Amino acid sequence: MLKSTVRRNTLLLLKTHTLNQTNTFQLVAKTISGLENSVAKELEKLGATKIEILHRAVSFEGDQAIMYKANYCLRTALRILKPIGNFGARDESSLYKQIQKFDWSKFFSIDQTFAIDAVVSGDIFTHSQYAALKVKDAIVDQFRDRFGSRPSVNTYMPDFRMNVHITNERVTLAADSSGESLHKRGYRKMVDKAPINEVLAAGLIQLTGWNRDSNFVDCMCGSGTIPIEAAMYAMKIPAGYYRSQFGFMRWSDFDAQLWQTVKQVADTEICEFDHEIIASDRSGKAIDIARGNIQNAHLQHDIKVIKKNMEELIPPEGGGIMLINPPYGERLEESDIISLYQTIGNTLKKNFKGFQAWAVSSDLQALKYIGLKPSRKIPIYNGPLECRLVCFDIFDGSYKDKKARENKNL
Ligand SMILES: C[S@@+](CC[C@H](N)C(=O)[O-])C[C@H]1O[C@@H](n2cnc3c(N)ncnc32)[C@H](O)[C@@H]1O
Numbered sequence: 001m002l003k004s005t006v007r008r009n010t011l012l013l014l015k016t017h018t019l020n021q022t023n024t025f026q027l028v029a030k031t032i033s034g035l036e037n038s039v040a041k042e043l044e045k046l047g048a049t050k051i052e053i054l055h056r057a058v059s060f061e062g063d064q065a066i067m068y069k070a071n072y073c074l075r076t077a078l079r080i081l082k083p084i085g086n087f088g089a090r091d092e093s094s095l096y097k098q099i100q101k102f103d104w105s106k107f108f109s110i111d112q113t114f115a116i117d118a119v120v121s122g123d124i125f126t127h128s129q130y131a132a133l134k135v136k137d138a139i140v141d142q143f144r145d146r147f148g149s150r151p152s153v154n155t156y157m158p159d160f161r162m163n164v165h166i167t168n169e170r171v172t173l174a175a176d177s178s179g180e181s182l183h184k185r186g187y188r189k190m191v192d193k194a195p196i197n198e199v200l201a202a203g204l205i206q207l208t209g210w211n212r213d214s215n216f217v218d219c220m221c222g223s224g225t226i227p228i229e230a231a232m233y234a235m236k237i238p239a240g241y242y243r244s245q246f247g248f249m250r251w252s253d254f255d256a257q258l259w260q261t262v263k264q265v266a267d268t269e270i271c272e273f274d275h276e277i278i279a280s281d282r283s284g285k286a287i288d289i290a291r292g293n294i295q296n297a298h299l300q301h302d303i304k305v306i307k308k309n310m311e312e313l314i315p316p317e318g319g320g321i322m323l324i325n326p327p328y329g330e331r332l333e334e335s336d337i338i339s340l341y342q343t344i345g346n347t348l349k350k351n352f353k354g355f356q357a358w359a360v361s362s363d364l365q366a367l368k369y370i371g372l373k374p375s376r377k378i379p380i381y382n383g384p385l386e387c388r389l390v391c392f393d394i395f396d397g398s399y400k401d402k403k404a405r406e407n408k409n410l
Pocket of ligand 1: 327
């Protein structure tokens, strides 16, 4: 009884958690180009302060609880970095010397492992691997000089992962509190051809403006990423719900009790969803893989999986959002691409009345063959590929009828 009261009080406390300004620090959420605003909106809801949009990143302030929450709840962030320091370096020797000025034993010990991720731009440092090697050498040499022994490097699952960002002479160091990239949610064990990154899928859903208040259909679902992310969003399942490891868990200041409370509070938000989520694809192999991933996410009762050509799918009544990531480029003849995108347009007009249909593709030419006028075009990146997310409003009746109805209502 007492235990549950204490727990309830802790939950209440965290729900209304206000930042203790003395314990706040700067953090940076890294993301995909085009999703910066989505990350900022998510951070605002979490209670982060001093949110500032950067290129492929958002900087913000928060305390330990906000850092744990950002890792657990943000759908559109790839990593949460905690800056350690920054300095200028004109060459590799000054980079080495500057790195040695930090006391690395404060961050990890000789019996722990570490890894360095470097990103470089500008004329001074041109090879990220080489810059990472220099930083690693400086750290290892410091440990060896001080303790006669050195920590090992483990690039897969290190105890401490550090991000080194170099732009011309400016070097920024940050501890990576996520460890593995946050797109690795933990539910996707197998993938079919050209799967979309989970963070991108979640970001595309945010960009459609879907408010969890209508049906959601992906009739080219491949491995099922988009419908799984849609269901997680609809049911408020935290993005990190299926993950057991985050980088901050191996830090010396890890507060296991605070982490459990952050998790419990976020998990209490999980709810039912009243509309339909459909995952369909024409490929039997894709459908088998999607079913497996949906099962891994325990969403088999929440997502309807159908093996069908898009042209034959009967969407749920009441309209909603349709979001597809059609094939592009990969091993398809140009004539097949043209007819595929024409089929998408014809099917939308014929079967998806009342839906707002969204398609993402890097083949900007192919998108034109859909033959409908997009109401919105949003630039977004899928890895190095520049894509467009386009929206088609499929009216119930003709566009002319709709305009006439609107004019009548004026
Ligand atoms: C780029 S993949 C989608 C990847 C998916 N978003 C993921 O994360 O795995 C495109 C998918 O469209 C499917 N497809 C192509 N033409 C189709 C059609 N006419 N009807 C239904 N599915 C189709 C393919 O089988 C393939 O799985």
